[in-house]
Each structure stands twice: as C-alpha cells, then as structure tokens.
Amino acid sequence: QVQLVESGGGLVQAGGSLRLSCAASGTIFSINTMGWYRQAPGKQRELVASMAKGGSTNYADSVKGRFTISRDNAKNTVYLQMNSLKPEDTAVYYCNALLFGANYWGQGTQVTSSS
Numbered sequence: 652q653v654q655l656v657e658s659g660g661g662l663v664q665a666g667g668s669l670r671l672s673c674a675a676s677g678t679i680f681s682i683n684t685m686g687w688y689r690q691a692p693g694k695q696r697e698l699v700a701s702m703a704k705g706g707s708t709n710y711a712d713s714v715k716g717r718f719t720i721s722r723d724n725a726k727n728t729v730y731l732q733m734n735s736l737k738p739e740d741t742a743v744y745y746c747n748a749l750l751f752g753a754n755y756w757g758q759g760t761q762v763t764s765s766s
Contacts, residue, residue: 653676653755655756656758657744657759658671658672658673658674660744660762663764665736666736668733668735671731673685673746674726675727675728676727678750683704683750685701686699686729688747689745690759700731701720717733717736718734719734741762741764742762744759744761745759
C-alpha cells in the first residue's frame with residue numbers, strides 16, 4: 652500500500668510558476684514509476700510527466716520545455732516544477748505511483764492559471 656499527499660497548487664497568472672510536491676509513505680521501496688496527471692473540467696485525466704525509479708522521464712508534448720519532474724528518494728517525494736504556465740494548464744493535478752502493476756493516487760491539488 653502507498654499513500655500519496657500532494658501540496659503546492661494554487662492560483663497564478665499566466666506566465667507564472669508553481670511547484671507541486673507529492674510525499675509518499677507506505678511500501679515505497681517497491682514503487683517503480685511516480686508521476687503527475689491532470690484532469691480539467693469535462694476532460695479525461697491525462698499524463699503530465701512521469702519518472703521511473705532509474706531516472707528516465709516522460710512528458711506530455713504540451714508541457715515539454717516548461718515543466719520538470721524530479722524525485723528525491725531520500726525524502727520519498729516527487730516534485731513537478733511548472734514554469735510559463737498557460738490558462739490551458741488549469742486542472743486538478745494528481746500524484747500517481749505504480750506499484751506491482753497497481754496505480755495509487757493522491758487526493759489532487761487545484762492549479763489555476765489565469766489569463
């Protein structure tokens with residue numbers, strides 16, 4: 652079992668920055684991939700960025716060059732640095748962990764980028 656707690660969302664003007672954090676607890680040593688997804692009103696949840704245990708990363712095309720995912724294994728925390736935010740980045744952002752083929756989710760944190 653894995654518990655995920657996100658923080659760092661908020662309201663920011665377009666062009667601004669935010670950093671999301673996700674602290675993991677539980678059976679964390681077996682976590683392979685951690686990542687961030689988002690869901691805007693009326694849309695499906697989509698992958699934003701992910702990082703495997705070995706350090707390889709994957710980004711949605713829409714955020715490449717603006718968002719950076721990082722992982723602090725000592726703190727069992729994954730971060731999402733979001734720069735040059737756009738109104739279309741507005742969504743609830745969810746932390747995700749993949750463990751033995753099962754997905755675990757945080758409670759979500761709202762990110763709003765105003766134009």
